[in-house]
Amino acid sequence: MSYLVLTGIQKVFPGGTVAVQDFNLSMERGEFVSFLGPSGCGKTTTLRMIAGFEIPTAGRVVLDGRDMTDDPPNRRNVGMVFQSYALFPNMNVLDNIGFGLKVRKRPQDEIRKRTLELLSLVHLEGRENRYPYQMSGGQQQRVALARALAYEPQVLLLDEPLSALDAKIRVSLRQEIRSIQRQLGITSVYVTHDQEEALSLSDRIVVMSDGNIEQIGTPFEIYNKPATPFVARFVGTLSTLTAKVVDAGVGRVLIGGQEVSSGHRIAASGTETMLALRPEVVRLGDGGGSNRLTGEVLDVAFLGSVVRIRVQLPQDSGIVTLDTFNDPTTPPPGLGNPITVSFPPSALMPLDAADADRIFAAEPI
Amino acid sequence: MTSQQVAATIDQPVRKARRRREGEPIHKVIASWFILVVAMAYFFLPLLGTLIFSFRDRPWYNAWTDTLNDPMLWKTLGFSFLIGAVTIVLSIVLLVPTAFWVRLRLPRLRPFVEFVTLLPFVVPPIVLVYGLVITFSAPPLGLTTTEQGSNVLLVCAYVILSFPYMYRAIDAGLRTIDIQTLTEACQSLGAGWPTIMLRVILPNLRVAILSGAFLTMAIVMGEFTIANFLARQGMFAVWLQQISGNLAYQPAAVVIISFGITWAAMGVIAWIGRGRSSKVELTGVR
Numbered sequence: 001m002s003y004l005v006l007t008g009i010q011k012v013f014p015g016g017t018v019a020v021q022d023f024n025l026s027m028e029r030g031e032f033v034s035f036l037g038p039s040g041c042g043k044t045t046t047l048r049m050i051a052g053f054e055i056p057t058a059g060r061v062v063l064d065g066r067d068m069t070d071d072p073p074n075r076r077n078v079g080m081v082f083q084s085y086a087l088f089p090n091m092n093v094l095d096n097i098g099f100g101l102k103v104r105k106r107p108q109d110e111i112r113k114r115t116l117e118l119l120s121l122v123h124l125e126g127r128e129n130r131y132p133y134q135m136s137g138g139q140q141q142r143v144a145l146a147r148a149l150a151y152e153p154q155v156l157l158l159d160e161p162l163s164a165l166d167a168k169i170r171v172s173l174r175q176e177i178r179s180i181q182r183q184l185g186i187t188s189v190y191v192t193h194d195q196e197e198a199l200s201l202s203d204r205i206v207v208m209s210d211g212n213i214e215q216i217g218t219p220f221e222i223y224n225k226p227a228t229p230f231v232a233r234f235v236g237t238l239s240t241l242t243a244k245v246v247d248a249g250v251g252r253v254l255i256g257g258q259e260v261s262s263g264h265r266i267a268a269s270g271t272e273t274m275l276a277l278r279p280e281v282v283r284l285g286d287g288g289g290s291n292r293l294t295g296e297v298l299d300v301a302f303l304g305s306v307v308r309i310r311v312q313l314p315q316d317s318g319i320v321t322l323d324t325f326n327d328p329t330t331p332p333p334g335l336g337n338p339i340t341v342s343f344p345p346s347a348l349m350p351l352d353a354a355d356a357d358r359i360f361a362a363e364p365i
Numbered sequence: 366m367t368s369q370q371v372a373a374t375i376d377q378p379v380r381k382a383r384r385r386r387e388g389e390p391i392h393k394v395i396a397s398w399f400i401l402v403v404a405m406a407y408f409f410l411p412l413l414g415t416l417i418f419s420f421r422d423r424p425w426y427n428a429w430t431d432t433l434n435d436p437m438l439w440k441t442l443g444f445s446f447l448i449g450a451v452t453i454v455l456s457i458v459l460l461v462p463t464a465f466w467v468r469l470r471l472p473r474l475r476p477f478v479e480f481v482t483l484l485p486f487v488v489p490p491i492v493l494v495y496g497l498v499i500t501f502s503a504p505p506l507g508l509t510t511t512e513q514g515s516n517v518l519l520v521c522a523y524v525i526l527s528f529p530y531m532y533r534a535i536d537a538g539l540r541t542i543d544i545q546t547l548t549e550a551c552q553s554l555g556a557g558w559p560t561i562m563l564r565v566i567l568p569n570l571r572v573a574i575l576s577g578a579f580l581t582m583a584i585v586m587g588e589f590t591i592a593n594f595l596a597r598q599g600m601f602a603v604w605l606q607q608i609s610g611n612l613a614y615q616p617a618a619v620v621i622i623s624f625g626i627t628w629a630a631m632g633v634i635a636w637i638g639r640g641r642s643s644k645v646e647l648t649g650v651r
Contacts, residue, residue: 053549073552084543086550090568099564100554151555 002026009059037208079148241318263345289344419617428614449585538573
């Protein structure tokens with residue numbers, strides 16, 4: 001039996017705005033699930049319904065067999081980490097972490113012992129007497145994490161906890177969050193709009209758009225087998241190409257006047273369709289697969305160890321982006337030069353809404 | 366010239382320039398100082414006149430010794446402080462939860478609540494007290510028929526008078542903390558409303574509440590119309606008015622003493638505010 005179950009969750013705000021509709025999710029004990037989607041997709045509203053800050057218009061929230069849909073937030077035994085840390089400004093680190101235990105009237109000795117344990121877990125030993133305003137953002141968020149874990153909640157909810165931090169701290173803290181979550185085996189729900197965060201942290205990802213679930217899957221499935229055009233577009237970098245279908249039966253298409261194989265049966269012959277490519281499946285030259293396209297180098301961007309090249313295809317049929325490892329001995333191609341790229345037929349993903357249901361679920365040829 | 370002297374000579378104009386705000390023309394600085402001096406003179410000259418007048422008695426310190434030895438001074442001050450303290454407690458109990466709830470759950474009601482709290486500026490105290498007496502002196506309450514009843518009515522009137530100061534101070538305090546997130550953080554940690562209010566919201570509003578409390582105390586100490594109408598002879602302002610009719614120099618000394626007390630109270634606010642303000646700042650992203 002699943003540990004945290006959300007069944008038929010719907011949230012309609014006064015005024016008729018539908019924030020979440022028909023949300024169904026079952027989580028196992030100890031699982032780390034991320035809600036990923038753009039702003040306004042309903043991910044935070046769903047998290048707040050698990051926390052009890054919002055009451056679902058319809059549906060049930062069941063935790064470890066107990067229906068807690070109508071329970072107030074303070075009776076749910078759910079820990080929450082906020083984007084703005086939400087540390088109590090009038091309390092020092094020790095009092096902040098021990099707040100949940102004090103509320104539960106645990107003995108003083110136990111509170112102190114547990115608080116110091118958590119301080120050590122988040123690597124903040126020796127800072128117990130500091131006030132929030134005396135700490136950096138990263139340190140404050142560690143305290144907030146320790147505070148949310150101190151009373152051993154059944155579920156840990158994290159609402160974009162790293163959004164307010166700079167890039168370097170974000171990366172180190174997200175690894176730390178995952179390591180602590182694994183260490184404690186606590187079931188966690190993480191809300192983010194950052195795909196990299198979701199992909200690197202999660203056991204499973206729920207991709208949301210306009211209040212609906214687009215796909216639930218492992219990071220591998222979400223990235224490599226997107227279930228809808230939205231997921232394909234939202235997760236990872238995507239080159240979108242306009243193609244004319246030459247032979248729908250065998251999936252042959254023309255992109256910029258060059259015939260390639262789409263690897264799928266697609267729209268009727270003679271029609272136009274949209275196809276997409278991930279940068280990592282495209283290679284410079286002929287070695288990437290049986291499909292080849294020639295275009296002009298539009299721009300070259302150094303991203304450290306990776307060089308990102310954008311190739312403009314003829315007849316305004318699109319721009320192909322590809323990533324290659326930086327090789328100090330080989331200079332990148334010059335802007336405007338003709339260049340050939342290659343990729344396997346299976347790498348072409350269909351994006352047209354009309355094709356999507358048929359093709360994303362379809363068997364390759 | 367030693368190197369230190371050279372450095373000092375070079376530093377001097379730099380320091381002067383820093384004293385003025387960088388790039389600010391000299392005539393603007395002079396104008397600022399002129400306005401400040403005029404404002405200070407406007408405020409302090411009457412006080413200085415009153416102080417000098419209080420020393421005209423013979424011997425010169427007579428008004429001060431008479432005042433300080435007058436048991437009524439301490440009696441009326443004590444009673445006014447007591448009424449002020451009860452008013453402050455009642456205002457806090459009434460207005461902190463109101464302002465908190467309006468900000469948290471009923472933001473649309475804010476303009477209405479603000480309007481209500483500003484009514485004491487619109488309704489003159491004489492109208493207010495007349496309304497209170499008419500409403501609450503009749504049976505079954507009959508509040509004005511007993512000493513305690515009149516005191517209760519006096520406190521209620523002062524609570525209303527303190528609305529604009531207390532509410533605005535609390536509201537300004539609430540604006541500096543993210544009460545929505547702090548409340549949710551408390552709730553997720555298992556806290557109920559009493560814990561949220563007493564252990565998180567109130568401590569973070571300490572400076573704001575203190576500001577409102579001292580303003581309320583200043584109003585209670587100086588208010589005459591309502592106290593006189595309710596025949597509260599023990600109030601400081603009523604006693605001051607009484608001695609002003611009979612004595613020449615003593616009231617001047619009393620006025621200076623009352624100003625001294627008020628300034629001391631303001632000093633306490635500033636001192637407490639300076640010590641705590643940084644701790645009350647919201648942390649993280651707003």
